Amino acid sequence: MPAPGPCGWVGRMRKILTSASVIAVIAVAGFPGASADPGATSMEARTLDGSGNDPGHPGWGEAGTLYLRVTTPNYADGVSRMVAGPSPRYISNRVFNDVGQNLFSENDVSQWGWVWGQFVDHDIGLRDETPAESAPIPFDPHDPLEAFANDLGAMGFARTPAATGTGVTSPRQQTNTVSGYLDGSAVYGIDSTRLEWLREGPVDGDLTNNAAPLLLPGGYLPRADARGNPVTAPSMDLFGGLAGTPQAARIAGDVRANENVALLAVQTLFAR
Structure with missing residues (x-):
């Protein structure tokens, strides 16, 4: 089967970036705030735990x-x-x-498909x-x-x-x-304690003195010992060898980020 031409690759990348951009925009800025003025363009901050996102049903999705x-x-x-x-x-x-099955996608879907699906799944459940x-x-x-x-x-x-x-x-x-x-909770977490640890700046219980960018030593998600004592780092699910070396676990908004290297890569991309 011939490889896709440049236009084919561009088309696929547009679809991927479009999907990724949706969650990135939501995570960073939130949806446009509801207003009585249809011409209003102000943005409204969203809660970390999902509460109040639907004004008519503030408990939905919390x-x-x-x-x-x-x-x-x-x-x-x-x-x-x-x-x-x-x-x-x-x-x-x-x-x-x-066993004896064709493992390749009949729709030319790459391995990105399941990795993206797992990341989205972890963001909502x-x-x-x-x-x-x-x-x-x-x-x-x-x-x-x-x-x-x-x-x-x-x-x-x-x-x-x-x-x-x-x-x-x-x-x-x-x-x-x-x-x-x-809403990007897999990137930022669902509570202020985890978010504060993930952000650049001091961990003192005051989010207002933290920088907006996330802590990314060398461009990668921080290890549990990035701020000193790994015991004080947000909890993460530990898999395989990490069970014996918890200080090496990468810290992210979702506790399952270390589940596999592909998922960890996507978590890193969104943190950046």
Whole structure:
């Protein structure tokens, strides 16, 4: 298949930059402020946690609110207990079966597609994990993963805890811990404590004496020890080798930024 000509590449880059620019503008400046004067052009500051973004429904999309459902919940006991059925791994291995499959996009979508999708996903949703409810997934002798880790007996899995006031007499619901808006919260965080640490300037509880640019030593996201004691840095999910070297974790607005190098690269681009 011939490589796309210059016009093809330009077209694709325009689409990518257009998508990226939307979230960048929202994150930096917010939407044009609502005003009784249709000719007004002032900009309105948005809250970090998504509250008040919709004047008519100030709680919509706010961090700490329930996820919306597109259908009614289905629990074995009507309120909380998981329904019986095939193992999650059995389903996963069939939905995402790549054995003998064409792994290249029929629509010429590059790897940027899934990386961008993960970044956007992290900007609008993060389940509550405390206190987690252990729900291990048993290994299957026919599971391809069994050959790599057949000494564990089960895959660790934590079920999302029930939102306060649900799962006992009413159907179990789940909480979104971040802003549900596409507002750049993955870049800046959802609270002033994380944002202040990420910004250039002192960390003293006063955002007004911080610079607008984010702290980017050498052009990269700061490590947990960038300000001295890594224990005082905002928390991040630690994966792989970072579990043993937490001071090397990169700090970003979203706790999952270190999940993979591609995602970390996108987080860095937006921080810049």
